[in-house]
Amino acid sequence: MKHLFASRSHNKPPFLAESFTMPRSVILSTMILQMKQSYARNMFQFCLIANPILNTILLYEMFRNSGQENFASYVVLGSGLMAIWGCICFSSAGDINRERNIGTLRVIFAAPAGFPAIIVGKILGNTLLSLVSLLISQITATVLYQAPLALISPGYFCIAMIALVVSFVVISSILACLLTLSRRTTLYMNCIEIPFILLCGFSFPIEILPSWLQTISRCLSPTWAVELLRMSVDGVTDSSLFWHKLEILAILSALYTLFAAWLYHVMDRRIRIHASLEVS
Amino acid sequence: MEPIIEVKDLYRSYTTYRGSLRKQKITVEAVRGISFSVQPGEIFGLLGQNGAGKTTTIKMLITLLAPTSGTCRVLGYDTFGQEKYIRPRINFIFGGESGVYRRLSARDNLRYFANLYRLDPKERERRIDEILELVDLTDRADNLQETYSKGMTQRLQIARGLINDPEVIFMDEPTVGLDPLGAHMLRQVIRRLRDQGKTVLLTTHYLPEAEELCDRMVILNQGKIVATGTPAQIKGDAATLEDAYLNLIQKGETP
Numbered sequence: 001m002k003h004l005f006a007s008r009s010h011n012k013p014p015f016l017a018e019s020f021t022m023p024r025s026v027i028l029s030t031m032i033l034q035m036k037q038s039y040a041r042n043m044f045q046f047c048l049i050a051n052p053i054l055n056t057i058l059l060y061e062m063f064r065n066s067g068q069e070n071f072a073s074y075v076v077l078g079s080g081l082m083a084i085w086g087c088i089c090f091s092s093a094g095d096i097n098r099e100r101n102i103g104t105l106r107v108i109f110a111a112p113a114g115f116p117a118i119i120v121g122k123i124l125g126n127t128l129l130s131l132v133s134l135l136i137s138q139i140t141a142t143v144l145y146q147a148p149l150a151l152i153s154p155g156y157f158c159i160a161m162i163a164l165v166v167s168f169v170v171i172s173s174i175l176a177c178l179l180t181l182s183r184r185t186t187l188y189m190n191c192i193e194i195p196f197i198l199l200c201g202f203s204f205p206i207e208i209l210p211s212w213l214q215t216i217s218r219c220l221s222p223t224w225a226v227e228l229l230r231m232s233v234d235g236v237t238d239s240s241l242f243w244h245k246l247e248i249l250a251i252l253s254a255l256y257t258l259f260a261a262w263l264y265h266v267m268d269r270r271i272r273i274h275a276s277l278e279v280s
Numbered sequence: 281m282e283p284i285i286e287v288k289d290l291y292r293s294y295t296t297y298r299g300s301l302r303k304q305k306i307t308v309e310a311v312r313g314i315s316f317s318v319q320p321g322e323i324f325g326l327l328g329q330n331g332a333g334k335t336t337t338i339k340m341l342i343t344l345l346a347p348t349s350g351t352c353r354v355l356g357y358d359t360f361g362q363e364k365y366i367r368p369r370i371n372f373i374f375g376g377e378s379g380v381y382r383r384l385s386a387r388d389n390l391r392y393f394a395n396l397y398r399l400d401p402k403e404r405e406r407r408i409d410e411i412l413e414l415v416d417l418t419d420r421a422d423n424l425q426e427t428y429s430k431g432m433t434q435r436l437q438i439a440r441g442l443i444n445d446p447e448v449i450f451m452d453e454p455t456v457g458l459d460p461l462g463a464h465m466l467r468q469v470i471r472r473l474r475d476q477g478k479t480v481l482l483t484t485h486y487l488p489e490a491e492e493l494c495d496r497m498v499i500l501n502q503g504k505i506v507a508t509g510t511p512a513q514i515k516g517d518a519a520t521l522e523d524a525y526l527n528l529i530q531k532g533e534t535p
Contacts, residue, residue: 025398026398029391029392033381103378106374106379110344110363110367111367111397112396112398113396272345275345277344
């Protein structure tokens with residue numbers, strides 16, 4: 001049977017081509033919406049503000065008799081990174097459940113902008129907002145322990161920060177796809193928080209982990225971003241090592257992106273076949 | 281004229297598992313081989329009891345669910361596999377208070393959803409003002425949704441469903457929870473959409489509303505079609521559409 005609109009089935013209309021090739025405005029608007037929504041929640045405010053303060057106190061007390069001198073890279077960065085990851089876990093993962101419960105998940109899932117662009121916007125919003133945690137950690141360390149603001153290589157630090165955001169966005173995209181498949185997101189987001197903190201070496205060097213665990217750590221993109229951040233805070237003495245680690249992170253991020261794209265296609269089919277998108 | 285919505289021998293079942301050690305597979309057939317078509321510009325009704333398969337059918341048509349088997353096409357495209365050609369040109373409104381962000385104003389909600397439909401910024405603002413006026417929310421447009429009454433939230437949901445000026449609109453019990461004034465407003469919106477040549481597929485429990493609005497309708501019972509035609513054809517010799525409906529459901533007649 002010939003359909004009224006069948007002529008369009010193989011030729012993508014121009015407005016559609018635009019829709020699928022330029023999702024930047026969608027990412028940006030979702031990012032802003034996410035920041036507004038996240039900051040309005042008490043749980044996020046706790047993760048963003050109280051968590052880095054408490055983490056800084058905890059890590060300082062653990063660190064002060066360790067004989068180490070690089071206070072900034074372990075106490076300030078460590079507590080800040082733990083808080084950032086907490087924000088990402090409890091907001092990005094929790095958001096899927098929240099969207100599911102308020103009935104907006106089906107709306108954004110079926111929107112022509114594309115679910116991946118919306119997910120990236122949400123993760124980017126949470127990640128950028130949660131960077132405030134690093135600042136709060138530094139302020140806490142300065143006020144309570146008179147820790148100086150130590151940043152030996154600011155240029156490398158900026159690069160490392162971008163690498164950190166990218167590494168969190170790509171790994172969170174994979175987690176978001178996996179969490180969209182399931183309705184047990186609350187359980188999983190609690191399960192992933194601490195293991196990542198330990199494996200990615202947020203608060204201690206991964207070299208102290210058993211070698212088989214270090215292999216897993218090396219496969220996680222945030223591990224490399226954290227190492228870059230530490231190098232830049234302590235001072236980059238070997239720039240070729242910095243660039244080498246950045247290269248590895250770039251390759252890992254590219255692989256994660258490909259995996260996330262494949263996972264999205266699997267998720268897109270599965271949730272429509274198994275009807276797991278919504279609360280039934 | 282070629283149909284804008286085409287459903288042929290459509291099946292959808294849900295499978296769940298019970299138990300932890302010995303898992304027992306439970307399959308529920310929500311839609312069992314239904315067929316119907318909707319012409320451009322029609323207001324088409326899907327009527328039936330709770331659990332008749334209306335919402336499952338709508339979810340397949342709006343690309344949220346995959347059919348188990350059969351044909352499910354909108355605007356000439358398969359809803360599973362060719363959804364990217366359908367999504368920009370349709371929209372949907374579900375009854376109740378879900379589907380909008382509580383911590384955003386009506387205007388910000390609509391701005392965000394307009395972005396998801398890639399509306400041009402100038403066109404977006406014009407469209408938002410027009411729709412807010414249509415659903416009578418202009419005065420409260422900048423208040424947070426969490427301060428809205430149930431009826432206002434539902435009107436906001438209707439506005440969201442119209443944001444992209446869709447060619448086909450799916451409405452799943454849109455008047456549930458609306459006060460008489462709100463329900464009247466929605467009926468006017470539906471008529472206006474028809475005047476603009478839009479196609480509306482609507483489910484409702486409120487039979488007088490279906491009779492008043494729908495050009496044609498099907499009645500579903502336990503996942504199967506038990507009657508199809510214009511309201512007058514379905515009513516037949518019965519005094520009211522409700523009497524005819526009750527007879528069909530109780531007898532479980534098949535066409």
